[in-house]
Amino acid sequence: MTYALDDAIALLERTPSTLAALLRDLPDAWTRANEGDGTFSAYDVVGHLIHGELTDWMVRARIILEQGETRPFDRYDRFAQARESAGRSLDDLLDQFAKLRRENLAALRGLHLQKADLDRRGTHPILGTVTLRQLLATWTVHDLTHIHQIARTMANQYRGEVGPWHVFLGVLRCQGHSD
Amino acid sequence: MTYALDDAIALLERTPSTLAALLRDLPDAWTRANEGDGTFSAYDVVGHLIHGELTDWMVRARIILEQGETRPFDRYDRFAQARESAGRSLDDLLDQFAKLRRENLAALRGLHLQKADLDRRGTHPILGTVTLRQLLATWTVHDLTHIHQIARTMANQYRGEVGPWHVFLGVLRCQGHSD
Numbered sequence: 001m002t003y004a005l006d007d008a009i010a011l012l013e014r015t016p017s018t019l020a021a022l023l024r025d026l027p028d029a030w031t032r033a034n035e036g037d038g039t040f041s042a043y044d045v046v047g048h049l050i051h052g053e054l055t056d057w058m059v060r061a062r063i064i065l066e067q068g069e070t071r072p073f074d075r076y077d078r079f080a081q082a083r084e085s086a087g088r089s090l091d092d093l094l095d096q097f098a099k100l101r102r103e104n105l106a107a108l109r110g111l112h113l114q115k116a117d118l119d120r121r122g123t124h125p126i127l128g129t130v131t132l133r134q135l136l137a138t139w140t141v142h143d144l145t146h147i148h149q150i151a152r153t154m155a156n157q158y159r160g161e162v163g164p165w166h167v168f169l170g171v172l173r174c175q176g177h178s179d
Numbered sequence: 180m181t182y183a184l185d186d187a188i189a190l191l192e193r194t195p196s197t198l199a200a201l202l203r204d205l206p207d208a209w210t211r212a213n214e215g216d217g218t219f220s221a222y223d224v225v226g227h228l229i230h231g232e233l234t235d236w237m238v239r240a241r242i243i244l245e246q247g248e249t250r251p252f253d254r255y256d257r258f259a260q261a262r263e264s265a266g267r268s269l270d271d272l273l274d275q276f277a278k279l280r281r282e283n284l285a286a287l288r289g290l291h292l293q294k295a296d297l298d299r300r301g302t303h304p305i306l307g308t309v310t311l312r313q314l315l316a317t318w319t320v321h322d323l324t325h326i327h328q329i330a331r332t333m334a335n336q337y338r339g340e341v342g343p344w345h346v347f348l349g350v351l352r353c354q355g356h357s358d
Contacts, residue, residue: 001212001340002340004208006206007206007208011209011333017200021196021200022193025189029183033180124344127343128343131342133340134340134343137337137341137344138348141341144334144350145334145348147326147330148331148350149349155324158180158319158320161180161181161182161312162316162320164303165314165316167306169320169321169357170356171355172324173355174355175353176355
């Protein structure tokens with residue numbers, strides 16, 4: 001499957017409602033559980049996605065379009081949500097994520113990107129040269145890696161409860177953790 | 180986290196709306212894509228979950244409660260959906276899954292299970308002795324393993340599109356496939 005803006009937007013615009021359907025009013029035993037020190041709970045993931053909407057995807061897209069490779073992106077703080085979400089309810093975070101995503105997708109559509117624009121280049125502070133197409137594809141896969149992570153993190157809470165069925169449940173063997 | 184019926188039901192009742200939020204009207208390029216021969220697309224997963232509602236979870240719970248270990252469960256057909264979903268729209272499958280899950284959770288609540296009931300035993304045709312608690316915990320983790328699988332399967336469609344970012348995206352390294 002090659003990158004297509006309409007397909008990618010169709011997925012990006014569904015993530016807030018997917019997370020709301022899964023997480024809103026779910027007991028804290030599920031949403032606040034993580035996989036050990038330095039790992040994310042579902043609650044942490046929503047804060048992390050908010051931070052991405054504020055500082056990463058569209059910010060970096062504009063850097064590529066306005067300044068190209070001359071201006072490297074700022075580094076991304078994977079743990080910003082520990083400060084930024086402090087004391088906030090999950091409901092509140094889900095609402096903010098939905099609002100920011102809606103605004104960012106409206107801004108993305110407003111750029112009226114042409115195919116040639118997707119080949120434009122920027123500079124990632126660690127990865128080096130990247131294209132706008134790669135950035136926008138990564139935005140989509142980043143949503144999916146965190147849906148994948150939430151499903152694994154919650155599944156792991158019942159690791160000791162499923163008894164012999166653990167052999168049939170691939171999620172309990174997942175080592176595909178994001179760095 | 181130890182098994183608690185209310186927590187488990189809270190998760191089980193959110194799966195249909197989670198899948199509807201993610202998949203309804205999403206382009207076929209996402210929902211019909213799989214990971215190669217014999218693997219499931221998102222469309223296949225919804226059919227598989229329907230088959231589970233019809234033949235597995237509550238059917239097996241009733242066998243445990245009514246016949247105990249003397250009557251082994253029937254084997255589960257992991258590929259039944261290839262026949263049963265044939266020609267049906269994803270919308271139709273999502274609607275049926277939601278209806279069956281609602282009915283099964285109403286039936287589960289109607290059993291008014293006590294803690295001691297959760298220790299009652301049945302016989303799995305491959306795994307041997309299992310408890311009702313393990314069966315019900317597995318129902319929950321089975322939902323999560325398939326949400327996890329759908330996220331991975333869709334992410335893999337953009338494996339070639341994210342460029343150097345693949346190193347940060349754990350979902351692209353996941354080997355946690357369900358048997």
